[in-house]
Structures are given as C-alpha cells and as structure tokens.
Amino acid sequence: MSSTVQSAYPNARPAPEAARHELLFLNCFRLAQALVYVGLALSPSTLGWPKLADVGLARGVGVLFLLFALGMLSLTRRSTPYIRWTVSAALVVDIIAAVLAIITMHDARIGIAMMLAVNLAAGALILPLRLSCFFASLATLGVIGHSVIEVQHGQAGMDRELLESSLFGLAYFAITMLCYVLSRQIRASEALAEQRGVDLANLAQVNELIIRRMKTGVLLVDDANRVHQMNESAWMLLGNPTADQRDLGRVAPELSRRLYHWMTSGKLDESATQLADGVPEVVPRFSRLAPNDDSHVLIFLDDTSLVSRRAEELTLSSLGRLSASIAHEIRNPLAAIRYSAQLLAESEDLPPTDQRMVEIINNHCVRLNEIIENILQLSRRERSRPETLDLGTWANLFVDEYRQGNDLGEDSLRVIQASTPVAAVADPQQLQQVVWNLVQNALRYGRMPGEPARVMVVARHGEHGVPILEVIDRGPGIAPKVAAQIFEPFYTTHEYGTGLGLYLARQMSEANQASLEYVRVAGGGSCFRLVLTPARMGKATGDAAATG
Template sequence: MPHTAPPAFLNPRTTTESARHELFFLNYFRLAQALVYAGLAFSPPALGWPRLGDADFARIVALAYLAFAIINAVMTRRAMPWTKLITSASLVVDIVAAVLAIGAMQDARIGIAMMLAVNLAAGALMLPLRLALFFAALATLGMLGHSLVDTQTDNIITDRQLLESGLFGLAYFAITMLCYVLSRQLRATEALAEQRSIDLANLAQVNELIIRRMKTGVLLVDDANRIHQINESAWMLLGNPTADQRDLGRVAPELSRRLYHWITSGKLDETATQLADGVPEVVPRFSRLAPNDDSHVLIFLDDTSLLSRRAEELTLSSLGRLSASIAHEIRNPLAAIRYSAQLLAESHDLGATDQRMVEIINNHCVRLNEIIENILQLSRRERSRPETLDLGRWAQDFVEEYRQGNDLGGDTLRVISNGSEPVAAVADPQQLQQVVWNLVQNALRYGRMPGEPARVMVVARHGEHGVPILEVIDRGPGIAPKVAAQIFEPFYTTHEYGTGLGLYLARQMSEANQAALEYVRVAGGGSCFRLVLTPPARGPGELSQNTAEERASSRS
C-alpha cells in the first residue's frame, strides 16, 4: 500500500511552533491580568472603587496570583515539553483566582469574568476539545457557584447575578469552541504554508541540480552584459573562467557579439563557434527569461560534439536495423549455396581444381554466415540474465568445450586460476561465453608471432579490493597504440576479412552485464583483453559490495 502522509494540521513541527507562541501569549497575558488584580487590590481607599469586602484577603489573592504569573512567564521555555499539562494546571489556577478575586472585589466582577474568557480562549488553542470544554464548564460552575453563595444583606440571591453568570458561561463555551476551530484551521494553514515552502525549496534545488548537470550549457545574462548564473557545462565551454569574471564581453567576446546582434536584429546566427581554446565548438541560442522581461536573457550553448555523437548513435541504430533485415534476406540463399557446395564436394567426379573451388565456396559461406550472425547480434541486444559464477571453474569448462569444438592444431589454450580459491562474479553465462569466445578466437587468429603457434591463456583472478577479473592473454606482436584506441568502435577492422563488429559486440554485452572490457598492452610483447566483472552481493556479516571506484582502480 502507498504511504499516506499525516494531515497537515498534525505536523509536529508546525504544532510545536504554534503552541510555543500561544503559550507565550497566555503566560504574559496572565502576568498582565495579575497586575490588574494587584492594582485593584492595592487601590487607595480614597478612590472608593472597587469596594473590597476583605482588603487583606484581596491583596493575598492578588499577590499569590502575581507570583504564580511571574513564575509561569519565566519558565515558559522550559515548560514547552509539557505544554498540555502546564496549560491545564495554569487554567485551574486562573479559574480559582478569578472566582476568589470576584468574591473579594465585587465591583470588578464583570471585568474579571471577561479577562477569564481570554484565558479559556488561549487554552482552547493548545488543548484538545474535550479538555478545553471541561475548563469552560469549570469556569461556568465557578461563576454560578459564586453567585449562589454570594448573598445580599437580606440573604436573597439576585436574579441579575445568576443571569450574568449564565451568560458568561455561555460565552465561555462559545469562545472555547470558536478558538478550537480557529486553532485547527490556523495549524492546517501554517502546515500547508510550511509544506509549500519546503516543496518550493526542493523544487528550486531540483531545478538547480538539473540545470547544473545539463549537457547543454546555460547562462543567465542581464542587460548590462553581466553573467548572473552559469552551469557546469557552460563554464567548461567558456574555457573555465574564474568566479570573479562576470563580464560576458571579456569572457566570451564572440558570444557577446552574437547576443548583441540577436537583441538588435532579432536574427540568430546558427553557425558553430569555439568560445575558448581547447573546448568543443558550440551553437548558441538565446531566449528571454520572460515575455515582458527585456533585462535578462537565457543563453543555451549546444555542444556540437554531443550532437555528433547522438547522430552517430541514431545512425548506428538505423544501420543495425537495416543490416538485420538485409542479413535475413541473405541467409536463405546463402544456406542453399552452402548446401549445394557440400553436395558438390561429395561428388567423386570432381577434379582437383574443382574441389579447390568448392572448398573456397565453403570457406566464404562460413565467413559470410559469421558476418550475418554478428549483424544479427548487433540488432538483437538481448537482456542479460545474470547468475553468480565461479570464474575459475567456468573458465575450465569453457576451455574444454572450446577444445572439443575447434581444432587447435599446434596452438595452445590453457587456463590459469587461483587454484582452490573461488573467484565469484555475477554475469550472464551465455553472454559471457560469447564475449570470451570472441576474444579467444581473435587471440588465436591474430595473437601469434610469424611462423610460431599461438599461445593463449584465459586467466581468472581477483583484482585489487577483491574484484573478479577474467583476462584473455596472448604472446603475439600486440596492437599498435593508434589501432588500440579504435578497436572497440563498430565496423573498424584492420583485417581484410574482418567485419569490425566482434569487439564492439563484446564490449556491448560486457556493459549489459555491468562489466568493463578493455585492452591492456602486455610488457615484453602480447595483448591482454581484461574483463572486470561485478562481485556478488555480500552477506550481512561481510564487507559491502565493492564500489565502482574500486573496480576501476583494479584495471590499472
């Protein structure tokens, strides 16, 4: 099931922040409330207001409540972890103090009752609904209870006091409900605003990361020809200018000239240009930052080398599909020619010259069939099905199978492994078979000194950091550095009968298995094609899987 996010108003961070502000308000309002009580209790007798039934009792209540308010205000930050508990206890003290103050200062009854409503409202912002309604009921009972025990001189309860107490109770419940609903909406709004700000910040970071990692160079230039933003690709295409170089005219004069030409004439020069020494040519494009904003311009630098590579990939893909269709059409008549040649070779009436011609036909049919197989492999690109293999044992089986299926003559093909220590690797056995078969075939064919038999080794070993490595090594003349730089390119070959697809297909299948195939020149003569494979995942108590950097370091 998909993960469901909690409601916005339950966001702990937003709730804590709101409660902190509300607790500060309640505690400082209580301090002001206590000062009012003290001012009324210590008012000069000459004023005659309010009428104090018991002046000493009123002053004790006011001073005690003032001390409580000061302690609460000072301890506000430390009380944050226990907000509900502290608020509940404080409301009980507020209600008791208000009822006692009304009893001691009868003339200030309405004002004190109204101030208590503020305490209840602030508590409703921080407490659950049931608890907030409980304190509203407690305050109402306190007001009604005071009215019941407060008698006039003739011991008759006035209806006016009861009505006022009932109305205050109704107001307490209404204010509590209203403030609770408002607190829910306030928290939901704050959480939504906070979430939107986080989303916007994340989106801005994602956009910045995307622009920074784009292969296309991107610059933001203002109307003063100063560079405000630049991504990594643009920085490289401009020749790696220093951070303080912001004037486009000095960093890239040709780009500045084209920008001015585009602004004044509206025409875009689409010819490629080189903006600095040693960097690829680019095709600049310009765009306004906004339709009505003439002060900023976005500049896009398209690397022509990337465009060339993309065109080459499209060409190879199209060529592969075309070649596959042609290969399918050639295969049927080729099979007929080969079958007829085989039947002709079995005839006893052929002379030596005719038999030689039939042999040539068979040889070229085999070669042509090999070319067709390579072309079809190029178009198929089957998905790999990796398994965990012991490279040492796999190499032994491969060499035995190769010897049984191919006549080596005087050539030698042997295996070198770590002995009893297994070399574990993850790869598709069938694709690994095709890769190594191709490498061994090339080594036996080209990896020999003139007039000498080929000596080929298949080596299974651990590289640095335990990376599994499979190598095919010969003792031939080696490959010239200029040729070695191109041997993995498609259709590149130095042999008159080669297709130039064998090593290209081998590298493609290696990469499909998350392996790296490379050529390494052997000291003293010879060639080495090294296949760096992926080790299997380790168990919980073992070391973690080697990183790509470790695998790369083993190639050196």
C-alpha cells in the first residue's frame, strides 16, 4: 500500500509543518554536539586527552559553534517556512566545524566523524535526495581531505586513518540513502493516514446525517437508563424533550418499562404505544450495541403512521392497476351503448317517454365515462414537464377556454390577478387539469340555494413572493369534519361523485412541487389554494401558457 502512495507522489517532500519535529531534533542534537566540542576543547591539560594541535583554534571553534547552535535552536519556529535553505546552510556549518574539530582534536576524530553522520541523517529526512548526497559528498571530502594532508606530511599511521576516513565517507552515503528512503515511506504513510482520517471523518458525517434524517427514531441508552444520543425523529416521537432531559424513565416511562422488560426477560412487546401527547404511535425495538456489551442499548422507534401510509400507497397502487384493467374492459361496451342510444334518439317516431329513457341512458353514459377517465388517471402517473408561467396570463387564457367549452348560464367565472407578473414553474397541462377540476367543483357545489354560483380564479403573490393560484366560491363552505377528508381517495359526499377528483388534483400538484390545500373563507365560501414553485419571468411565458 505504501508503494502505491509513493508512486502517486514520487517527488513528495515533507511540508514545513510536517518537518518541524525533524528540524527541532537536528537543532537540539547540534547544541549537544557543540557542548561536546567545547568540553573537549576546555578539558584540563593534565588529563592528556585529547591532545590539542592548536588550543586557541579548538576553543574558538567550540565556542563559535555553540553560539551558532543556540541561535539555530532559538530560530526553529521562524525558520520552518524556509526549512530547506535553513537546513542546507546549517549542514555546511556543521561539516566545516566537524572538519576543524578533527584537525584541532585529532585524538577524538572518530567520535566527531560519527556525530557528523547524525547531522547528515537528520538532513536527509528533510532535504531532497540530490542535496542530501551533495552534503554527504562534502563531508566525505572533508574527512578524507584531512587524512590525505596528514599522509603528505609524512606522519606515521596516517595510512590507517585514510582507510578509516574512506569508510566514514561510505557510511555517510549509506546513512543518507537509508534515511531518505525511510523519509519517503514515513511521508507516504502520513499522507495515507491523513487521507484515511479525512475519509473516516466524512463517512462519520454522512452516517450521522443519515441517522439524523431517518424516519425511524434511534436512541442510544446506557446501563444507567440515560439517553446519550437521539436523532430528530426520536426527538419528535418523544414529544420534543429539552436538552437537559436525559433520564429515559422521565422522558418516556412506558419506553423505559419495555426496555427493562426486554433486558430482564428477553421478550419484546411489539404492541404500538404513544410515548407523548400529540405524537404518532410507535413500535419500539431494542438491540445491543455490541454482542458482549451490556452497557449500551440501541432503541428503534418505528412510526406506525409511516407503515400505514406505505400500506395505503401499496393498496392504492394495486387498486389503481386493477381499476384500470376493469375500466378498459368497460369502456368498449359503454361506447357501444352510448352510440346505440344516440342512434335511437334520432328516430322520428320515438314516443316522449322513450326519449326520456334515451336521455337518461346518455347522461349515465357520460357519468360512467367520467368515472373511467378518473380511474385511468389514477393508474397512470405521467411525469410533469414544468415550464415558466405567468399565472395571471395563464388564468385569463384558462377562463376564456373554459367559457368557450362550457355553458355557464347565470353563473359567473372571473379572474383576479396581481398588478405585477406572478411567475411560477409548473406543467401547463397538469395545472389545467387541477384548476379545471377545482372550478368544476366550485360551479357545481359552491352556490347558495336558489342563487347562481360566483367563482373567482385569483393569481397573486404570497409571503416572500411565493406564487399562489386560488379558486374561490361564495357557497356554503365545507364542514370542518368533511374538509379533513376531502383529499382522501374515494371519499365523496355526493351520490354521483367518485371521490377521486380532489385526490388526483393533489397528486398532480405534488408532482409539480406544489401544495394544494382547502381554506375556509370568512363570511362563507370555500378557497382551494395552490402554492407553486416560484420562478423568474421569462419572455416566452405567455406563449408557453397558451400552448399549455
């Protein structure tokens, strides 16, 4: 795995912040190295070791190098942004000081040469390979050059020291290469660990977000019956407790009782219960956080209303498909009955009583055809094709088209629009079906006894500029108990109604990211309010609405 990361970053070098520890180590070791030089240079002459070739030079080199080491140590943090230049300059001084120390303190040459290897190794952890090899070469030339000069002066035993210096040079290169390779592997491991840390942090955030947004309530409870964590659904199902309420026995006594029963007996009570006033019933489920961990328990709260809603959706879907197949089978014989009744009505010698029978047949055929159309719309959900519309222009076009296709008689249907354009995004065809259904209901039921219907289509702005389209009548209104169920499928109060019109209207509204609701009008009447998605006005708004 580390080789893969290295191949992805072949020239990766440590960042200044990452190499601060290596720089601090190098500066601390340099200070210790300088103290050794000073100690050797200031050693009493009575000891006889090491023999100093030039006492003044040895002490001068030691003191200056000590001051340099102290300065580099004090500037560690400031020199971090310029770490390559700092380390390169410091290594040059280290090599010069080491060579001068070997010259003036010949007896301690092996120890001084070994300490210089540490400087080169620390530099290889920070610098690129070429620069590290350059300083290894410089140090090798320094120690070998000193030995060559000594051999030329004809001192005895210098041949052995020349061999030692060559071996030290070889060790310098080997240590430099080894530390450089180790540095690459360390940096690759650090980069991989950092990336893994970022991935784990992102994964933890995603998991937390998923758990927080789950429809199922989730709680983490310890062995002291205290709630450690809960998601939003659990917080709502528990009745919105405050943040300081952590005792499960006080927040939800029934849930605490069931948890104790499950932990002691191992049996789960699967009956639904309500944990707080005004919240749906839930079915609690319990699970240990780990197989051998008895200190923490996960509690899952399944909202029964969601299960019922899902079952209702599946039932409606199955019923829609079944009804569609039945409607297709009914449509053909119904068309034949209606066609035969129309032919029979054209007969000249048909008695008035028979003409009345034919009229009844035609009326019921029309009603059956409307029922079939509603059932087919329930079974086929066409995708919306939203466009940008000016609701005022669209409402005027709709009312004109409705008047041309329907005889209003004494009933009135008019448009009230805002002085400024009301821009919205919706599918014109589906919006026309929704409003047509609402206007048809308003003209049919929204009238006082013995009076004509007065229906208005209002296009206006709501709060924060939200586009609103309303269908308002001045009829008797809808009773609150009935209003709570008018959008349910197959619910109707009329003997000839199917109970699908308002249900389909709301379904098509939701398909267009809109909401349809019933609002009771003060002073009598009903208002069906359609809140749509806002949009900027476009140049082709009127054309799009006319096309729709």
